[in-house]
Amino acid sequence: VSFTCTGFRFAGVASGIKAKKALDLGLLVSDLPAHGAAVFTRNRVVAAPVTVSRKRLAKTGGLVRGIVVNSGNANACTGANGAIDAKAMADRAAEAVDIRPQEMLVASTGVIGVPLPMDHVNSGIEAAAPLLRAGHFDQFARAILTTDRSAKIARRQRELGGSKITLLGCTKGAGMIAPNMATTLSFVVTDAKVNADDLHGALAAASDATYNAMTVDGDTSTNDMILLIANGAAKNRPMGKKTLEQFRETLTELLSELAVALMREAEGVHHVVSVNVVGAKTKASANTIAHCIANSPLVKTAIAGCDPNWGRVLAAAGRAGVPLTAEKLSLRIGDVLVAANGAAVDAAEWESTAQAVMQAAEYAITLDLGLGSERACVLACDLSHEYVSINADYRS
């Protein structure tokens, strides 16, 4: 597989922000005028690069040609100087690749509360610009990592509006927040021709179905961002409702692949579990209960221990603040029915099979509320000794 997308070039260099000459500065540029859409962290404490990128997107009405990203320093909680540094970083990158400053965005990830080392940032940008190549997406994807074990890249192609279009994306984030290192970042480029409003609609829907439907520890970062840039190099016909729907589907598939890859590599994770809540009166209530189960430390430690401790799942559902009827609850681990009508099924019928399901790296649990026909799914994971080690045994 070649990680390319027509009309985009990439670079990743070691600028010295991170120790040990690790890649830590990435550049991504469209050779053609392009539209961009982004979703940002909902945290109220927002890092400087998020503020700068959000402002530029609003100002240009969604014209975006590129982004410069560093890892090793989040430029978060850095006060007024942080805002100046984020803007200077984006402007320097725009100058180096000769595009208008307002069309260059910026993202950072890493340690919180430490001023960005601008000398490294500047020399990194100068080194990266001449290295921009269509085939350097892998270097870019590696330059955005913090405690991740490896780069996470996905690519999709599809016939659409008379052309073959390509979507190419990468992500990072070894927990919602890694040890003192913040952030989930995702960058997706496409050669599809999509207008700015449609692009934003597609990204919002696709991220709700993927990145907003998973949780490692419930913690969100100051720097989270998903950016999607479309440059129209595929020359497809203008998108109608049906074509746009297909574009959204393909984008959702791509983000889903990246999200699952992110969960698999999250801190200390051995099991990625789809928490399905079905039989709900409303989609919102199903979603609230699914998140409550997925974030419960007792459910997550039971997942870690491969322990079919279904009472914890029911208890977590019960504290979600949503009306439910205990006597109507039933729970399956994989396909194995472990509780029905709010009470245990005879353990002899399910204990060993449910334990076997829970050994798997990926499986599903399904809670039926017995109240209606709405449903929701959230990706969850275990809370393991490694999670505690990574986040507690570390000294900042």
Next chain:
Amino acid sequence: VSFTCTGFRFAGVASGIKAKKALDLGLLVSDLPAHGAAVFTRNRVVAAPVTVSRKRLAKTGGLVRGIVVNSGNANACTGANGAIDAKAMADRAAEAVDIRPQEMLVASTGVIGVPLPMDHVNSGIEAAAPLLRAGHFDQFARAILTTDRSAKIARRQRELGGSKITLLGCTKGAGMIAPNMATTLSFVVTDAKVNADDLHGALAAASDATYNAMTVDGDTSTNDMILLIANGAAKNRPMGKKTLEQFRETLTELLSELAVALMREAEGVHHVVSVNVVGAKTKASANTIAHCIANSPLVKTAIAGCDPNWGRVLAAAGRAGVPLTAEKLSLRIGDVLVAANGAAVDAAEWESTAQAVMQAAEYAITLDLGLGSERACVLACDLSHEYVSINADYRS
């Protein structure tokens, strides 16, 4: 210290519900007619004994003479038979001590989803009744424990309304939910004369200030209950507004002592941390932010690692869903200022002193929002390897 309270008798026996002849069935009886007030779990999945006790309190308008409690089995998620068993257990205890059935309440704690072994329960009640003594509170307090390391008892006396009144209480709960064992339970008796409405008002206020202002893992159980019984043996004058206020104060002190004892012994806890949020616009917003910080896995692992990782505290505050201004936030660990105006104070000024504060078994952190004058405090603790071991390495 003698753990007695005029007009109350207690017993605790090993009935065989738990293995190894551990105490697992307790009886508590007032020799005089008495008023009772209780607060129950807010979980929507509620165990049978909670339903039975709640109904009886409502029916009698707060006349309560005693409670029978078992540990080792929560009688939760046990279906229609669970309700029958809970009622039968309370009725049997009432008969054994010769009081009206509706004035005997019932509580259970332990494994979820397993039918209550009624033969052990019944023989336990028969064994306990003749052992009821004023001096047996310690046995009662031990009979309600699950994975707790020891009994947790507190006693307060105060001159009030012309008499010396006594409050005597005990609690259990080694996490909000112990491994497959549910529940925080607390039982408080007093010889003060208080009417049912005032008793309930005092309990609601005192529990909000104590038990509802602490969190181990955010998980609540199906069986949680705090019961307060007052039998008037102290013959104090009827309580006016001021006396009632003093009674509430004393009750709050007692519950606070029990709550802190519970936190100290919670699963894997090495540090009990008072999370203060000050400078808020409203008390509700301060409380929401304090709970969000106290439940953050990244804050809790930082506490475990004695790591003054203040960025995690600000990030947790930022995701509480309450408006705040990042540039106005300041944070102290103990008395040490580590961040001001949303940015780091020079680490050389605080790093070693903040680390020293975090070695302590008990300390406070204080986040100033800089927006107003309201405040809240929540007791938090660390998320340690032991918590994971207790809850993951255990097989049900």
